[in-house]
Amino acid sequence: MPEKKLKNKTVAFLVTDGFEQVELTQPWEAIKDAGATVKLVSIESGKVKGVHHEKQGDQFDVDAVVGDVSASDFDALVLPGGVFNPDALRMNEEAVDFVRDFFKQHKPVAAICHGPWTLIEAGVVEGRRVTSWPSLRTDLQNAGATWVDEQCVCDQGLVTSRNPDDLPAFCEKAIEEIAEGKHAAQVP
Known part of the structure; x- marks a missing residue:
């Protein structure tokens, strides 16, 4: 049985x-297999629809x-990518405030692909080393931010990756940062 x-x-x-x-x-x-309780949070109740690149999910x-x-x-936040998702989230004031509050509370945040668009809107990337979709x-x-082309970058509890090919490294580092908990330098 894997360690929890x-x-x-x-x-979230x-x-x-x-x-x-x-x-x-x-x-x-x-993250669930590592023992966490996971919750899907969105801007509206009901259901949300994923995509597989340009195909419906x-x-x-x-x-x-x-x-x-x-x-x-x-205890932590994960921001998946996709083009439409973060573009809509960054236009929603409650979503942006929610993201910003994780940084104010020094909690780990992991964002992949286009997910960092929401981080930009929250004003939390200045002075950070990050990666994303190119x-x-x-x-x-x-x-x-200082942008680098690496599969996974961690800067004081902020984990970023470029694309789905980076998911193994992204998941591993996100779990490590969530396990560590609060990061004193994780500020907006």
Whole structure:
């Protein structure tokens, strides 16, 4: 039986329609298998729909609406990518505030692919070393981040990766950071 490094931890996965499905499901299973309770948080109740690149994916039940929960309810946050998902999230004030609050509370955050778009809107990437899908490089640099082309980057509890090929490293590092808990330098 695998070690339950994340026993007694609760992790929020923030998505809306158009998230890259494997960027939700693979970290979800890995973090759950490590012992955490996982919750799907979205901007509306009901179901959210994933994608497999440009093809339609499956529907997933939303556990909580972002306006009804707080970063205080969770130990960490995961931001899957997909183009439409983070673009919609960054236009939702409650979602952006939710993300920002994880940084204010020094909690681990993991974002993959286009997920860092929401981090830019939350104003939490300045002075950080990050990676992402290559098309976000200029956006992240303009927001004050140092962008690098590496499969997984960790900067004071912020874990970022480029794409689904990086998921094994992303999941491993996210679990490690969530297990460590709060990071004193994890500030907005």
